[in-house]
Amino acid sequence: MMLQVEKLVVNYGVINAVKGVSFNINQGEIVSLIGANGAGKTTILKTISGLLKPKSGKIVYENQEIQRQKAPKVVAEGISQVPEGRHIFPGLSVMENLQMGAFLIKDRQKVKQSFDEVFERFPILKQRKNQDAATLSGGEQQMLAMGRALMARPKLILLDEPSMGLAPIFINEIFDIIKEINNHGTTVLLIEQNAKKALSISDRGYVLSTGNVQLTGSGEELLANEEVQKAYLGG
């Protein structure tokens, strides 16, 4: 098992956002977390990547407890996050943004290799490499955020609503890319409102509601589940 989250509880001050969530991810899988607005998905991701400290519970990554570790340390361990709302660095060029992604990698050769890989995957970023990232369009920014996360050569990548605000044509593209990244050996934890798409590329999925896991199963099982269909697939 690559990542195991056990009875995770996270609070914002007095607000209890995550109320004892457990789930796990195996090496090489794509796992989706779906759930309504405010279910606590983003909060879970932020806790895994060390931006938030849990109230209680455990996060075990490659047999190591990481719930008390700070974000930079978690990144160093091989977990990268593509945050909700992209959070690219405005004012830095596309190139510099990508360089920031490889911040912890000392080996120049590897950095160069990552650049090549990212540019191959997102040719548009290569075209725009000297442009201020702030002036990119939404879709381009999303690609940049993914590219930046990949620059760290993560073993596990956390994606928070990568399709939000994207044109339909880009949505398909983004999901293709996720599959491709996964095929190249990166484990993926995916959060999506577009549950249909997400589950269709996922090995397994978890359905969250207001801070708890409600349902779990393989991607196909969940897609077929009536409750899920009703609540999250608009059917």
Added chain:
Amino acid sequence: MKTNFKYNIIWFIIMVAGFYLMNTLILVGVINTFIENMLVTIGINIILATGLNLIIGFAGQFSLGHAGFMAIGAYATAIITQTATTPVGFYLSVFAGIVVSIIAALIVGIPTLRLRGDYLAIATMGAAEIIRIIINNMKITGGAAGIFNIPQLASWPTVYIMVCVTTIIIVNFIHSRGGRAVTSVREDEIAAEAMGINIFKWKLAAFVLGAATAAVAGSLHASFLQTISPNDFGIMESISILIIVVLGGVGSITGTFVAAIVLGVLDTVLQDFGALRMVIYAVALVLIMIFKPSGILGTWEFSIKRIFNRFKRKERVEQ
């Protein structure tokens, strides 16, 4: 309508009671000149800080030039009451101070309020310094020596009444259409404008209202202290008003009252610590901010209405 009237009456009673309480304490001798001095200073600081809180806390405009407007009021009173040594003269001078400071606030505000954040702070600070330097070099203002032997036409009752009046005006403004417009400017200028709010006009309104009350405080300061000099109205004075606002809670008028009182008392108590006073004051300031980052009261406001409602709810539960 009736209930609204009730709350207003209660407020009025509180204010009158406060006045008589103080009067009695002075007659009995519990409050001597020293305490009276402290209370008056606190009162003047309350007027200054509520005005600044309107600008910073409610309109979200970072002004660092409040002392400049205070100076205008102070000098108006000092100069006018030199010749018109009567209460009427004093009120005339207050009025003159308000008018001049409104004009100055318009001159300063119309160009600078287009700036944002720290740039605005620096520009207003610069404007206040310009006012101070001009005063420092004028004949009628007595130059660097300032003006002394100003007749004391404002004693504590005047200050007390002015505190009440300016607070009522500012609080009522905040709870009106204008106040809401001003707050929306603080929250999000672009959204406010999209809702049909002329953000520039409302920023300016808050700035001018704040400046006018600062002038009133300046008049009281001059008349009560009987001496003023340009050095009283420097950057440090603006900063000390800012400290009251932030310490009390940006956006809480009640907080401003509390902070002005706490700091006023602290300042007087620290007189016993000699040369260490400012060191202790500095440490206290840092500690309060670290442990209460949003100020003593945050954005909480004292409200009679709320107390009443809680009372009623309790009664209902008990029945």
Added chain:
Amino acid sequence: MTSLLQVDNLVKNFGGLTAVSNVSMHLDNNELVALIGPNGAGKTTLFNLLTGVIPVSSGSIVLKGDDGTFALNGKPAYRIAKLGLSRTFQNIRLFKNLSVLDNVLIAMTSRSKEGFIASIFRLPSYYKTEKQLVEEATKLLTIFELEDDMDVLAKNLPYGTQRRLEIVRALATKPQILFLDEPAAGMNPEETANLTQLILKVQHRFHITVLLIEHDMSLVMNLAERIYVLDHGSLLAEGTPDEIKANHKVIKAYLGEGE
């Protein structure tokens, strides 16, 4: 040929970039129109031009409203809002630290007649207008099922609810035209379906014209009477949902194959 809003040859340049180039379009009374297009096509920029958030480079925008005909280009945003154009934002821009009720009351300030003197001295007229405003705001909030959250700070609302509040706030200015920028972004299908119903209801009830940007095709195709497609700043196509769905250029640039 008296459109409510007539846009001709609108252009917006950012430095070297032409974000909106020569766009002409119109909105009629009580219409529900969608604006779609790939990311970076210039949709939000077009909204910004129409509502005066940013100045136009060239072109004209004319409103033929109830109170007369106005050229909107060059007017500041607040004047345009007062003339009856109201909007929501792609990245929600609520007054975060204010209550839900205050958010709505603020949107009503520009219409309110409350006087400065009356409010400073708490004259009876102050209480009267205040009461009216609160009543009106409550009514609106009730339509959107927000009446129980009136005292909640906007920033503490769940995302979807914030989007709903933004719509209420925009309606509180009593607009003739309502612009919605990706109202369903970040919502799941169920929430999106609810929102679709709500928008329809609002349009009927207040007799307003709606122009909306959305990437969620289920919402667009269900709601829109007409659709404009923008690509690289220019109009690519215009038509009914069925026409647009079948348009090859649109499929290639925006919808993509599949589904």
Added chain:
Amino acid sequence: MQTVFQQIINGLSLGSIYALLALGYTMVYGIIKLINFAHGDIYMLGAFWGYYVINVWHFNFISALLSAMLVGAASGVIIEYFAYRPLRHSPRITALITAIGVSFFLENGMSYLFSSNTRDFPQIIKQVNYNLGGVLISNIQILILVTACILMVLLQLIIKKTKMGRAMRAVSVDPDAAELVGININWTISFTFALGSALAGAAGVLIGLYYNSIDPLMGMTPGIKAFVAAVLGGIGSVPGASVGGFLIGILETFFQSIGLSAYKDAVVYFVLIVILLIMPAGIFGKNTKEKV
């Protein structure tokens, strides 16, 4: 004509002092958007440190300068750790007040411990005046001028070309995202404070040497001037801080030379306001309008 050249020299050397201080301001502001009111007081600490080690431990100039930079850096880091770090997620105005508190603390603490008297700074480098066709310039003026220019270039290189510099920029625009790519925010901020405050420490020794007079309140006036310089240049921008510093130095000199000495600060503020009205984010500041 000679007078004009002399005044230009005067303006440049005064400006280089403002620039030196403004650089530190701008660094700190650039990363945490805090007007570090205590910056001028770190400059004072640097000057007192220099005074002490030269008089008591007989340091030479270079070691006094370098050790003052260390002391400056250390105090900057300590101040950040205790007074600003706890407030990183609080409103900026709160941190501003603690900065003011720290400034009061340093000024009055030093006055309390060492008395508020003015003292003369040991003249460890002998001042030599060069006469260039009637225009006088001293070796110390040249030293300060050159130091300010070198530091400006150096800082610009650090920020634009090094990994640390990139980390600093990333932290300043989006601290959360910076953490997510593995940047240690605390470290980066501490480093920035160390750098900015080391500059202030160096300025303390240099300016102490130049004017030969130091006191616990010496940081107040130049602190505010340097802040104005940083804002004028576009706060957060390194070249902006230098240009702002030189501009203010030259403006002050110019207005004094035409007989407006009584109004010199007023006129400088007036020019500041006018410039801000034309360029609302200062001369080099990027006017980052939010994208709506």
Added chain:
Amino acid sequence: GCSTAKTQTKGNTQTGNTVKIGVNMELSGAAAGYGNSQKQGIQLAAQQINKNGGINVNGKKKKIKLIIRDNKTSTTTSASVAAQLTNNDKVSAIVGPATTNAGTAEIPNITKAAVPSVSPSATDPNYTKQKNGKVQPYVFRACYQNNFQGGTAAKFMTNNLKAKRVAVYADNSSDYGTGLAKAFKKSFKGTIVDSQYFSEGDKDFNAVLTSFKSKKIDAIYVPGYYTEVGLIVKQARQNGINVPIVGSDGMADPKLAQIAGDKNASKVYYTTPFSDDVAKSNPTAVKFMNEYKAKYHADAPTFSALAYDSVYMIKSAIESEKSADSVKIAQGLAKIKNFDGVTGKITINKNHDPEKPIAIEQLTNGKVSNSFNIK
């Protein structure tokens, strides 16, 4: 009815075995440097008096108890400190404040309390006067008022230096510089070529000095304090301006030469009550300077001397009136005649200003080389 309370006290009577003397002083803020020098002088005086048994109050020796409070160089705080000293601490007399501004701020409160105050250094001519021109009954000072010093400097310029073209460079952040400049200009017979200002805390004077340089001047008059004037002297000499520089007692401090640099501090003159000449022929001064040096390991600055005298003036008033009640002390202070002070033989005139001889000292290479008596 709308009658409001007024606080009322009628002077502090002294009780017990001590005489309480309050100190309302600028110990922090802009004038802290001067305030702290004065505090040292006050403490030295009190210590000496107590060592010698105290003040003779109508035959009984009573020790001085100093109550020292900081007014932060703020008018508001000065008023509050005065109220605290008179009301709560019940002092019999006050020494301070140092500055005119803080000084005038305390007047209403000390007058109400009928407690006299002696300022060592408030120099505004009108400081001791009420608005109607009458003297303030409880306000005294130990220093010259500005008109006197400014006029003396003007005479000296014409008579001794034979200067015809003079530039004035004055401190305009307190009344001191502007007041002296005004007085100087009024009595100077030659031409004032240029008149410029600096502010407290300034460190760079090159711009103005450069413009003076091109104006063919015979001398510069620089009313201000040693902190800035020291730098002016230094920068003037470095700019090649070698004309005499004349100032006032704010310069009479050993620090001046230290800041200016000894070799620059030549042809520097200032008006002062506290000249070396006077000191040599005045045993009080010699004693003061020695004891000061022993206690503080530094040469005594003028401000300490003035503050020291202020305490002794109060002592003398108490002893002559045989009472340490505040009202009596005020009467005694007004009657001081030929009081033997460190800063000369002092007689308090009807304006409560001290009359004492004035001298002009000349510095050469940082040392006092000459002194002139101006009549």
